[in-house]
Amino acid sequence: MITSNPVGDWTWELTADSGEIRPVRAVQTAVTVWNELAKGSLAVPEGKAGILVRGGAKLRDVRLDASGLRLGPDPLAPGSDLAQAVAQAEALDGDFVLTIRIECPGYWLESGVRHRAEKLFSIQVEVWDGNELVVTLKTYSDAWLTMDTRDREQPEVYAANAPRLAAALESISALLGGAPIPGDENPHAAPSATGFKDLRSEGPAYVDSWGTFEGLNRASLLSARIPRSEDEYESYTENPVRYFTVQREGRTLGFVWASVDDAAAGYAPRTAVGDEAFEVGAGWLLRLRQAYTQGLSPLAALDWLAQGPPRSELGLITENGPREAESLDALEELSGRY
Template identity: 65%
Template sequence: MITTEPIGDWTWEVTPATADARPSQAAEIAVAVWNVLARQELAVPVGKVGLSVRAMHDARDVRLDVRGLALEADPLAPGTALADALARAEAFEGDFLTGLRIQCPGIWLESGVKHRAEQLFTIQVDIWKAGLIVVTLETYSDAWLTMDTREREQPTIHAENAPRLTAALQAVSDLLGDAPEPGDPNRHATPTTTGFEDLTVEGPAYTDSWGTFEVPTRSRRLLSVLPRTENEYEDITDHPVRYFTVQRDGRTLGYVWASTGDNAAGYEPRTAAGDDAFEAGAGWVLRLREAHGRGLGSLEALDWLRQSPPSPDLGHFSEELPRQAPSLDALEELSGRY
């Protein structure tokens, strides 16, 4: 399963070679870690970079905050978007917290088949008062675990993917000169210096942690950019659901669904599609609200959406007729896995 919050994380502390660490050093380290992940296809083009500079004494004092820069083939070369942002960051003088974050698309394997997630890992490099560099690696997939986040054993998937993570962690440690500090145990798993503890031995901390925590988290993220309203369908159902697949540029972004037995309807983002799934999904939720305001039942709304396609940036339905899933949970499973 692919998550929007980390499955686990690892941290390295790096003492700068000089007493005055600069933002360019954070970028050099982050790109070097990206290249380590790329050897295992844990990072593939094109990553997204964010850079921020904040005053140490007041985090609200933001001097620079740029996001969504493309990680180009030679990202530190003069004239690239990242190089220009770094030049602005280097111009500040004083005590600052500099943070550079790379969102890494990557490949996970299942039965030899490659699956891409737009945020398989993130790389975060922070400089504290120019005297300490902290590197954090986070992962957003359960492919490295002996049991997935729905409590199902997955020995084949683990065997295909866990060694890739172990090799990457070792290579990053070799690069940075020290072993990582594993993150704390969380609702999904317990990180170790080489990957994760064996859940078949330790047991998961929560029953179906993906369904219990991730599904509500996705919903909150989706709705956070929209105004509150009571003009909408119920968002849960115990009945089978009919759904259309939303695609754009040949890529699945999510699923618009309606209950077959009550007045529930909604949109499930395909987590592996990353930010695009949520950005498009907000538009589909607004379309459902419009249908609700017209007095349409949930299945009528699904048909109305099929006959009234939105602007191309929201994507389009890939089917002429809706498909049917035995439950909303089954559709959520589909949206979170591939």
Template identity: 65%
Template sequence: MPVGDWTWEVVPASGGVRPAQAADVAVEIWNILAERELAAPVGKVDVSVRIAGDMRDVRVDAVGMPLVPEPLAPGAAFATAVGQAESVEEDCVVTIRVECPGFWLEQGGKYRAEKLFAVQMVLWAGNSLMVTLETYSDAWLTVDTRDREQPEVHTLNAPRLAAALEKISALLGSAPDPGDENHYAKPTQDGFEDVRTEGPAYTDSWGTFEVPARARLLRSRVPDSEDEYEETTDHPVRYLAVEHAGHTVGYLWASVADDAAGFEPRVAVGEIAFQAGAGWLLGLREAHSQGLTPLAALDWLARQPSRPEIGLITGADSREVMSLDALEELSGRY
């Protein structure tokens, strides 16, 4: 879920805006973020074109294209999709959405998130261009989404965001319209409001909103079933890390004292964590159908033949944490 967003409306003095111009702006914003490692070298971009009078009439639907260096060079997937958008003669709505992997900083290192920012361009019948920048990280906040003050993290990252917003505003010729206050923070024209004086809008916004939201997102990838373990527990849990393509994508866990087991996706690696998690949830259902206890299911899954498409269990021995909350914290932070 976005932590905050900023929107600019670009209204040309004359001549309208073409899809190719909107694509150029998207790439320029990508480059502004990349200057500060807020965008990594390769991201993902979607392009859609719908007829303005009938939004069900889809003329272009290009999803998950790689955003590589020189993405608008002849022959690049993004350039091809933009060319298709240019060829639509009717009044249409063109949407370009870029998901930006990038790095946030902490003392002693930097950490990659697969969707640190998203940039969305919506071109309405060539008359106006709406540009929205969303962030999915709390690194810019004085208080993180777990209600803990983080002055060092804020000091390292907030100026990077402020500098990017200033440069994007210079590119677009106006200051942004900050998004509304949400569960996590209140955006401003140069970042976020310091909530330490009045406190956050919600206490435990992480547990109240983010954890249930990602659980619903994960569950939506598997069919409904009553043949499964409980989703939550108040007891300590044992867990195994799951790795895919060199990244830890989540943690397979089991309660030590009741009938609960599940998978906690590692948020920073993005969509792949949920894709892998769905496979492990189905594995837990199979173990449950065999009558295995949660701890026995954890051991049984660790011994199954490897399935690279859902990741590999790293390490033969499980680890134990005092609560499921602690494991959710681990999966959500790094």
């Protein structure tokens, strides 16, 4: 399963022997970690980055905020988005706290098939007081676990992916000069220095952690993108649902759905697509609000969406008629698995 919050994280803390750690070193460190992930296809030569520089005394004093920087095979090539942002950071004077974050698309394996997630990992590098460098690696997939985040054992998936993660952590540690500090156990898993602990004997911290938490996390990410309103359908149902697939440029972004027998309708983002799934989903939820204010039933709203004029910015409905899932949980499983 692909999650919107991290499944686990690892941190390396480095202190400068002498001199000041400049922004260029922080960014070079982030790119170095990215390159190590890329050796095992845990990252691909594209992605997005952001650089945030805040005043050392007043962290609310934002001195540089460069987000959505597109990365290519050589992210620090002269004239690239990242290189230009680094130059701006290097020109700043005084004390500051710098954070660079890279979202890494990459591949995980199942049954010999490569599946891509637009945020398989994220890399964050922070500079504090000019002499402390903190590197944090986070993953958003459960492919490295002996049990997935729905409590199902997955020996083949684990065997195909866990060694790839262990090798990446080892190589990153060798480059940074020390072993990682595993993050705390979270609702999904318990990180270790080489990947994750095997929770099969003692069981996970939560039963079906993906089903318990992911729906809430997704709803929060979607609602943050649209105004609040009480004029909308219920967001949950225990009944079967009918749905349409939303695609753009051949990629599935999510599923717009309506309950068969009650008052619920909504949108299930395909988590593997990353932020794009949520940005598009906000637009579909606003259209569902329009249908609600017209007094349409959920199923009538679904037909209304399918028959409406196409809006390329929201993606397109691809089927001639709706499909049916036995439950909303089954549809959300589909949207979160691949």
